[in-house]
Amino acid sequence: MKKSMLVELITNHDREALYSASRNAATKIRTFVWRLVLLMLVVGISFVIIYPLIVKLSVSLMSRPDMNDVAVRWIAKQPTLGNFAFSFDAMVYPTALVNTLVVSIVCTFLQMFSCCLASYAFVKLRFPGSRLVFLLAVFSLVVPPQTYMVSMYSQFLYFDPFGLVTMLTGKEGLINTFWPLFLRSFFGSGIRNGLYIYLMTQFFRNIPNELEEAAYVDGAGPFKIFYRIMLPNAVPILVTIAVFSFVWQWNDEFYSALFAPRLDFISRNLYNINDKIRIITGAYVDDPAYTSLLKNAASLLAVAPLLIVFVIAQKFFVENFERSGIVG
Amino acid sequence: MRDKNYYTSKIARQKARTGFVFSIPVIFGVVVFFCIPLAQSLVVAFSNVSPNKAGGGLVYNPAGWSNFLYAFTNHPDYFRKLVEAIQTMVTTVPIILFMSFFCAILINQKFPGRSIARVIFFLPIIYASSAMLKVDSGDVMQQAMQSASYKSIEASQGFLQSFQLAEYIRQFGLPDQFVDFLSSVVDRVYQIISLSGVQILIMLAALQSISPSLYEAAHVEGAGGWEKFWLITFPMASSSLLLCLIYSIIDSFVAYNNPIVQLTQQMMTDMKYGYSAAMSWVYFVIVSSILAVVAIIGSRFVFTYDRK
Numbered sequence: 001m002k003k004s005m006l007v008e009l010i011t012n013h014d015r016e017a018l019y020s021a022s023r024n025a026a027t028k029i030r031t032f033v034w035r036l037v038l039l040m041l042v043v044g045i046s047f048v049i050i051y052p053l054i055v056k057l058s059v060s061l062m063s064r065p066d067m068n069d070v071a072v073r074w075i076a077k078q079p080t081l082g083n084f085a086f087s088f089d090a091m092v093y094p095t096a097l098v099n100t101l102v103v104s105i106v107c108t109f110l111q112m113f114s115c116c117l118a119s120y121a122f123v124k125l126r127f128p129g130s131r132l133v134f135l136l137a138v139f140s141l142v143v144p145p146q147t148y149m150v151s152m153y154s155q156f157l158y159f160d161p162f163g164l165v166t167m168l169t170g171k172e173g174l175i176n177t178f179w180p181l182f183l184r185s186f187f188g189s190g191i192r193n194g195l196y197i198y199l200m201t202q203f204f205r206n207i208p209n210e211l212e213e214a215a216y217v218d219g220a221g222p223f224k225i226f227y228r229i230m231l232p233n234a235v236p237i238l239v240t241i242a243v244f245s246f247v248w249q250w251n252d253e254f255y256s257a258l259f260a261p262r263l264d265f266i267s268r269n270l271y272n273i274n275d276k277i278r279i280i281t282g283a284y285v286d287d288p289a290y291t292s293l294l295k296n297a298a299s300l301l302a303v304a305p306l307l308i309v310f311v312i313a314q315k316f317f318v319e320n321f322e323r324s325g326i327v328g
Numbered sequence: 329m330r331d332k333n334y335y336t337s338k339i340a341r342q343k344a345r346t347g348f349v350f351s352i353p354v355i356f357g358v359v360v361f362f363c364i365p366l367a368q369s370l371v372v373a374f375s376n377v378s379p380n381k382a383g384g385g386l387v388y389n390p391a392g393w394s395n396f397l398y399a400f401t402n403h404p405d406y407f408r409k410l411v412e413a414i415q416t417m418v419t420t421v422p423i424i425l426f427m428s429f430f431c432a433i434l435i436n437q438k439f440p441g442r443s444i445a446r447v448i449f450f451l452p453i454i455y456a457s458s459a460m461l462k463v464d465s466g467d468v469m470q471q472a473m474q475s476a477s478y479k480s481i482e483a484s485q486g487f488l489q490s491f492q493l494a495e496y497i498r499q500f501g502l503p504d505q506f507v508d509f510l511s512s513v514v515d516r517v518y519q520i521i522s523l524s525g526v527q528i529l530i531m532l533a534a535l536q537s538i539s540p541s542l543y544e545a546a547h548v549e550g551a552g553g554w555e556k557f558w559l560i561t562f563p564m565a566s567s568s569l570l571l572c573l574i575y576s577i578i579d580s581f582v583a584y585n586n587p588i589v590q591l592t593q594q595m596m597t598d599m600k601y602g603y604s605a606a607m608s609w610v611y612f613v614i615v616s617s618i619l620a621v622v623a624i625i626g627s628r629f630v631f632t633y634d635r636k
Contacts, residue, residue, distance in 0.1 A: 125347025187357025251457030
């Protein structure tokens with residue numbers, strides 16, 4: 001009797017062990033398959049994203065004989081940096097790089113400054129009419145800038161309060177200087193400012209009111225609360241916005257063409273690379289394939305500084321993107 | 329009690345004053361760089377602009393609705409381009425939305441090499457620019473590189489193209505429009521990913537803000553992955569989905585390669601200010617009403633916590 005009970009107990013135990021083992025194996029297989037599918041999707045999408053860059057690199061390293069060679073598909077037989085050198089000259093690269101860097105950095109800081117202050121005011125320091133200003137600022141995203149580009153242009157063409165501009169620069173108006181871009185950024189009308197203001201207000205909305213109420217009770221003023229409490233908390237969202245602002249400023253072609261048509265900017269020179277190549281060679285290059293080599297080299301040159309900075313600082317950026325607390 | 333009221337109102341006044349000071353730059357910018365130019369363009373839309381023969385500058389003669397009439401009755405393809413712009417938006421935005429939500433969910437999972445994947449997924453934000461797209465369009469060498477095989481004519485369509493796939497699906501007897509739509513999605517996969525950088529970011533932030541305790545509770549109750557997704561992830565991310573939807577619509581309407589934007593810019597450079605402004609305003613009113621409808625309908629379906 002006793003023995004049979006024991007046997008039953010043991011077999012029961014075995015059965016359960018067997019059952020749980022098989023279940024474990026099933027879940028293991030399932031997680032493995034899931035992982036595999038996930039990895040395949042990620043690798044696939046990553047490949048689609050990187051593919052154009054690989055093509056560009058491969059094409060821009062080819063020399064002229066290579067492009068007519070049927071055997072060459074990816075790797076050039078006679079690799080050359082000549083295309084880069086040519087595009088470097090065609091884009092007036094050093095000047096364009098300095099101009100673009102100055103405009104991008106200064107505009108980014110100005111935009112962040114005005115957006116951050118205003119967004120904080122729109123959420124936590126309401127004043128009569130603040131809602132209207134907020135709506136208008138965000139609404140400016142919806143209007144294509146082409147709609148009012150002539151008015152914008154003439155605003156700066158004849159911009160001369162009290163004759164100060166003429167007195168200081170000796171020229172009339174601000175066209176072909178950096179000032180229109182700087183002024184627009186500072187006054188919250190730069191590239192996609194509405195988006196930054198919206199994201200920032202979302203961020204400040206998620207900060208509980210109790211935090212600042214405590215500070216008010218302790219006798220701090222609104223300004224002190226802003227830069228002692230809010231600003232340190234807002235670093236991730238500020239970094240995110242700064243990345244967007246810098247990148248879009250760098251890639252912008254419309255505003256720089258409108259306000260400073262005679263200055264060299266990287267994105268602008270890339271946009272007009274055909275004309276720039278013609279200036280160097282004196283005539284249109286009649287060979288579309290060769291032009292293509294030069295264009296690919298030029299576009300790599302244009303994006304290289306951004307890519308390098310992003311890859312070096314990617315950990316910092318991506319972490320901040322993720323902690324930015326943008327929630328719709 | 330009276331003291332406290334006095335105190336709070338004093339603080340409130342101080343707050344409002346500081347708030348006003350904080351937003352002076354933006355107020356100034358909105359008035360001077362947005363409202364005034366916009367109002368001017370509205371004036372231009374209703375007037376006949378001609379260069380002043382005597383002095384410099386331009387002369388504005390009131391023209392009533394003639395510019396608008398011209399846009400719809402005389403201009404060869406304004407109306408067609410208007411329809412095309414809206415059509416492109418309607419077909420592209422849902423795919424962008426789906427793609428960005430999908431990508432955000434993907435890179436929110438735990439898997440080896442996740443940090444590299446995240447960097448790569450954010451790359452389109454950096455290098456998808458109008459200048460880059462212009463340089464790439466009609467690039468001879470890239471097309472030559474992408475034609476996968478010289479053996480078959482079908483494959484000359486290229487690497488990321490779906491000619492064979494489309495032919496294969498067509499054999500099932502599915503309607504042609506559907507197959508065309510599907511293959512156009514596959515053909516434009518790079519373009520779609522390059523347009524969804526910001527959206528991926530917003531979605532990822534939304535996914536990460538969902539409290540893990542919700543999933544734990546659901547797990548204890550015996551919910552599977554499917555239920556967790558539809559009952560937790562989807563509703564919690566719905567407000568971000570709406571934000572992404574609105575952002576994508578705006579993005580597609582103001583994009584540099586939007587047919588209407590290109591048309592108005594071209595007319596502007598041809599000095600046809602009146603026509604250009606009228607066309608822009610019609611477009612702009614249509615876009616705003618589409619956005620308003622989307623926002624109103626969307627906000628009904630969005631789940632939000634009751635905030636106090």
